Amino acid sequence: MSYNSYGHLLRVITWGESHGPALGCVVDGCPPGIALTPEDIQVWLDRRRPGTSKFVTQRAEPDQVRILSGVFEDARTGGPVTTGTPISLMIENVDQRSKDYSDIAQSFRPGHADYAYFAKYGVRDYRGGGRSSARETASRVAAGAVARKILGSDVVIRAALVQVGAIAVDRSRWDWAETRNNPFWCPDPGTVGLWEEHLGEVRKAGSSVGAIVEVEAVGVPAGWGAPIYAKLDSELASALMSINAAKGVEIGAGFASAALSGEQNADEMRIGGNGQVEFLSNNAGGVLGGISTGQAVTARVAFKPTSSILTPRQSIDEAGKEIEVRTTGRHDPCVALRAAPVVEAMTACVLADAFLMHRAQTGGGAFAPGGRGRS
Amino acid sequence: MSYNSYGHLLRVITWGESHGPALGCVVDGCPPGIALTPEDIQVWLDRRRPGTSKFVTQRAEPDQVRILSGVFEDARTGGPVTTGTPISLMIENVDQRSKDYSDIAQSFRPGHADYAYFAKYGVRDYRGGGRSSARETASRVAAGAVARKILGSDVVIRAALVQVGAIAVDRSRWDWAETRNNPFWCPDPGTVGLWEEHLGEVRKAGSSVGAIVEVEAVGVPAGWGAPIYAKLDSELASALMSINAAKGVEIGAGFASAALSGEQNADEMRIGGNGQVEFLSNNAGGVLGGISTGQAVTARVAFKPTSSILTPRQSIDEAGKEIEVRTTGRHDPCVALRAAPVVEAMTACVLADAFLMHRAQTGGGAFAPGGRGRS
Amino acid sequence: MSYNSYGHLLRVITWGESHGPALGCVVDGCPPGIALTPEDIQVWLDRRRPGTSKFVTQRAEPDQVRILSGVFEDARTGGPVTTGTPISLMIENVDQRSKDYSDIAQSFRPGHADYAYFAKYGVRDYRGGGRSSARETASRVAAGAVARKILGSDVVIRAALVQVGAIAVDRSRWDWAETRNNPFWCPDPGTVGLWEEHLGEVRKAGSSVGAIVEVEAVGVPAGWGAPIYAKLDSELASALMSINAAKGVEIGAGFASAALSGEQNADEMRIGGNGQVEFLSNNAGGVLGGISTGQAVTARVAFKPTSSILTPRQSIDEAGKEIEVRTTGRHDPCVALRAAPVVEAMTACVLADAFLMHRAQTGGGAFAPGGRGRS
Amino acid sequence: MSYNSYGHLLRVITWGESHGPALGCVVDGCPPGIALTPEDIQVWLDRRRPGTSKFVTQRAEPDQVRILSGVFEDARTGGPVTTGTPISLMIENVDQRSKDYSDIAQSFRPGHADYAYFAKYGVRDYRGGGRSSARETASRVAAGAVARKILGSDVVIRAALVQVGAIAVDRSRWDWAETRNNPFWCPDPGTVGLWEEHLGEVRKAGSSVGAIVEVEAVGVPAGWGAPIYAKLDSELASALMSINAAKGVEIGAGFASAALSGEQNADEMRIGGNGQVEFLSNNAGGVLGGISTGQAVTARVAFKPTSSILTPRQSIDEAGKEIEVRTTGRHDPCVALRAAPVVEAMTACVLADAFLMHRAQTGGGAFAPGGRGRS
Secondary structure (H helix, E strand, O other): OOOOEEOOOOEEEEEEOOOOOEEEEEEEOOOOOOEOOHHHHHHHHHHHOOOOOOOOOOOOOOOOEEEOOOEEEOOOOOOEEEOOOOEEEEEEOOOOOOOOOHHHHOEOOOOOOHHHHHHHHOOOOOHHHHHHOHHHHHHHHHHHHHHHHHHOOOOEEEEEEEEEOOEEOOHHHOOHHHHHOOOOOOOOHHHHHHHHHHHHHHHHOOOOEOEEEEEEEEOOOOOOEOOOOOOHHHHHHHHHHOOOOEEEEEEOOHHHHHHOEHHHHOOOEEEOOOOOEEEOOOOOOOEEOOEEOOOOEEEEEEEOOOOOOOOOEEEEEOOOOEEEEOOOOOOOOOHHHHOHHHHHHHHHHHHHHHHHHHHHHHOOOOEOOOOOOEO | OOOOEEOOOOEEEEEEOOOOOEEEEEEEOOOOOOEOOHHHHHHHHHHHOOOOOOOOOOOOOOOOEEEOOOEEEOOOOOOEEEOOOOEEEEEEOOOOOOOOOHHHHOEOOOOOOHHHHHHHHOOOOOHHHHHHOHHHHHHHHHHHHHHHHHHOOOOEEEEEEEEEOOEEOOHHHOOHHHHHOOOOOOOOHHHHHHHHHHHHHHHHOOOOEOEEEEEEEEOOOOOOEOOOOOOHHHHHHHHHHOOOOEEEEEEOOHHHHHHOEHHHHOOOEEEOOOOOEEEOOOOOOOEEOOEEOOOOEEEEEEEOOOOOOOOOEEEEEOOOOEEEEOOOOOOOOOHHHHOHHHHHHHHHHHHHHHHHHHHHHHOOOOEOOOOOOEO | OOOOEEOOOOEEEEEEOOOOOEEEEEEEOOOOOOEOOHHHHHHHHHHHOOOOOOOOOOOOOOOOEEEOOOEEEOOOOOOEEEOOOOEEEEEEOOOOOOOOOHHHHOEOOOOOOHHHHHHHHOOOOOHHHHHHOHHHHHHHHHHHHHHHHHHOOOOEEEEEEEEEOOEEOOHHHOOHHHHHOOOOOOOOHHHHHHHHHHHHHHHHOOOOEOEEEEEEEEOOOOOOEOOOOOOHHHHHHHHHHOOOOEEEEEEOOHHHHHHOEHHHHOOOEEEOOOOOEEEOOOOOOOEEOOEEOOOOEEEEEEEOOOOOOOOOEEEEEOOOOEEEEOOOOOOOOOHHHHOHHHHHHHHHHHHHHHHHHHHHHHOOOOEOOOOOOEO | OOOOEEOOOOEEEEEEOOOOOEEEEEEEOOOOOOEOOHHHHHHHHHHHOOOOOOOOOOOOOOOOEEEOOOEEEOOOOOOEEEOOOOEEEEEEOOOOOOOOOHHHHOEOOOOOOHHHHHHHHOOOOOHHHHHHOHHHHHHHHHHHHHHHHHHOOOOEEEEEEEEEOOEEOOHHHOOHHHHHOOOOOOOOHHHHHHHHHHHHHHHHOOOOEOEEEEEEEEOOOOOOEOOOOOOHHHHHHHHHHOOOOEEEEEEOOHHHHHHOEHHHHOOOEEEOOOOOEEEOOOOOOOEEOOEEOOOOEEEEEEEOOOOOOOOOEEEEEOOOOEEEEOOOOOOOOOHHHHOHHHHHHHHHHHHHHHHHHHHHHHOOOOEOOOOOOEO
């Protein structure tokens, strides 16, 4: 219900502005007894951190997370585990440069949330984008780390950048391991150089460019999600579209489904060698009727170009005067370069929530063909 | 929270199966004093009704709606108005043919929700798809009619089919009025014949095809939505992706944003002749930072092909046996042919809910540049 | 969130007015595979039914419930079971006398919701109290019947009337079986005659009187509820206070706790003969820190007198004129005489919801002292 | 939905344990443009603070609140105002004595939440009660301060202690101003000495005692609340019963209603000298049919005695062994002595939420008799 939270049973509320003293989130509804250390969270924050390549903002933020509540020593292991009470996570803002913001304090930057916030609230924290800054996504990544611990190691969630500007990866060369070998989360080593060159030009021109991120979750059992309005794909669409700069979400074959025939689209089923249900294709992206099928859950998210560009653009200000706006300062030429860990985190949160919802209604597990009952 | 409801303040819960005695919805949170007759709802249901062309299911359902609660005579006008209490709407199922379902009762039809429901629940109403039938969308359309009354005539919501299979409309010939002149909701008269021919072939072959629906809401004032997780675009994505067979949702320029430069993407702003804020383009689809800007809110939804096809497909049954499935009976060759009114209805519900949420937090209205305060 | 629904995971929305065509509810979130027939619900509705004694309204309503969705034949047993989809329940209003309501259409009856509805909505269905009629509680009882099926037979929920006017039962004579032997749900046969006499006088005088209902739930395992704001006692307080005419709710020793010493109040614990935790008293009412302890969950609800009385009372009308109001027609002299089944139903709904919430977060079961882990 | 949050539109989530590094809350949904400084919050926290008299815990906590987000300088006044984004409030724990907790780490203290937490979660932060500590209520008071700012000065919320043990105040001597003149929030100066003496004895005996707090909200306009399950009294019951140690809640005449006649109970209405609706009594406690009437909203909350007492009590430990427990350390002999500001805060939160909900559905204001329409 709340404007700044998401999830039904695993409920995350985030707070904080780009240039306030800190930002963070509270994760409520986490099951008890799950081992959780700050390092479990830090590892994911480090992947999203600014300043990791010349193509992302050079703001120097260590993004060090603190766990303020919800974790206590386990009587058996002595190590910290979740207690079932709210987990409060805080990241202090360190590099809020005491820059002079007077030039943009009254201006609406085209493509930014400036005007919309003004129209709605009449007041806004204009420093670094305030609440609408991509810094808010650090809280999402922190929450996602908790969600991953809930899901456990059987569910593997991984994202890759599959298109920058008009340049898409060659899917025949896809190698998930490569996403760790370049600053772009690119799964195709053959495309890395092309992006590097393109982004270099974009950056030099003070321009920006959009991109597409793809995510998959392997190991999701059949039965998660719900048929009508809490559909797993509907929940994913909501969560992924809520990421800054996202403009589109598709599941499985997505928009390409429109041009498929019914024969091409309907993923056929067989019983595999291990006696398990096996699908011969995955146009559905692992979701049928809103419920997971046991296949990999797959989605893609389109991100618009960073709105902050050096080229002057026509705009207006709070006084209603026509002006020109040109955004200087620290900016990513492609905001989506740091979006992959955020997409992963939101996917993890949606899935952990779906797991809890499924366990609530059914007790968990899935019915398997062959009359073997609930697993 | 609930699995079968949507909306925060305008809350809709739907119920009913394809072959049960009836289906319907309860609309809760509607403001009081709004004139509402069954005809106000019926007009929209009639647009979604089966049997209106040879390209949609020939099931003969009058889809006559009854208002069971929440409406009472207004002391001033004597006409029926909403009372602020829940509006219960019911549509009786008339043409549930007493067909023999034994052939599919134990089978999982590829592309259908059959297997997912079985895995989750262990029991399912297999008659006509049960709860996962497109008949459920009649409830959405009924709720959408109420939402339109809340929004009033200043907000105009209209959808069109823009692609069937691989054949897209020619946007240079776009004419909204044309969507009422053909059974396809096609805004381009030049494309109607192509679709007719294509769909005829698809139908004859017992196959099916996907499609894309586009929707716009004109007249949405600036300020609706919320910045982070109740973003207007996030809410739209959730609502639209929850429609049966939807596989993708995009806002404004959507997936095409990825290939835009920052200069192309950022919609420039001017003060129009009337002293109002004016945007020079609408790549944002009327939403910035999750909040409406006053431009038309635009979205597109991709639908997969109908899963029910005559061609036999490989599958399995509940016993875990490998089988072939071939779906006979009444089916739309393109489920999206009747999706436009559903897309409109879901958009209306999301917007009416956003209107109420905005009024709750801010009192309503928007701040306008020039220091004229809240409108 | 919704104004007319309750519950988190077992979510009930009710609709309907006293003199509309029907009333009912939708129960969402019910686990699948639970045997459910109309009779399972009817048995509880029959207990709440009007016209069962001369001390309750003589309105002739069969209160026949129909299950419109959410139930289907089980493949194994052939009997109807819940499918996990929304269960729509409808009760048609039969005896809405075509009375002339013009005398109260514009008047505010003291103690009634008339004025409050008018102030809020500006329009109200004044026939028989409209939405605020006690008829709405039929929907609660129907939903409660579903909740009982979810809880199963291990949890026994039973309510009794313990005070009518100033006359309380003698607890030393308490016998639950007696509650079925008199029209008052009185557990003490020695008090029945006193109430009968008192209520006879009250009725003859055209007056009314308040009462107190007590409920207990035996068999609730330890661990249900949540520590802070979804406390089991907080949820019960909310649900019970939402019943028409309720003015107070207490758990365990309740208001009497104020006068207890810490020694008296703290329920001591031992290990019982069966190796189970045993409490030596139950001032807590089965709830500590918001979580059930395994003891009987106990609560009491105070009901105000029926507001409809024959004695003229000073009031005003919609025109702002001072008037006298005297309520004729069919009314219970003590609204609480039919409240026991409603209190039971609301308790059942809260507990079933708590069960699902607990299963979601923890997988279900409880940790038992002695290192035997989760049961 | 979340286990640790409350409110629909004004949504508060609290986090933190008694002996963790900090505790706090996030207040989401606050309207923009409301002046808010740390001092606005601190003044209420100071009233709840431990160590203010010899009858409350001597733990030395400054309870200094920090506003971490959601507030920014107003362009017009330069002063800090709410921005409509989440307000994160943090209070650091300072005096978490590094006491040895090994004696209670494995024990269940009778009357405490120890056993219930263990049964539910299998792990608990036993230091100072962990999450179930009364320290959590500091977060509620902080949130309540924000709620008061939303309500504005027209709504006055004030609580008093009306009974300690068996000693009730003499209502004929009631003077709200007196509640500030003694450490008990006692409105009757004649009772202060009696309580002082009684509490002195209780403290000396290492015992404890319960109490009753009464709250009233003056200035609540007619129309807030909702008819069925979001009733204003139901919401109050939920919020007040969620306070630590609360065992009962009543509205208006409450449990005494049971013994009233219909004539006594129904608050008669007149038109006052100012042309406004005037009630001749307030048994309803300002709420009819779940909706405020414009009268003072009144409620009472019963608190059980502090469970921590010096007298040894029979109990068990985690190993399932029977033990004796005797609680030493810093404890309030009457937990309710500090409950009044918490009761006020929860009432403020419920009312601010009801205000926003009412504004959402109706636009705000109320219809007044006399055809003057919505105010």
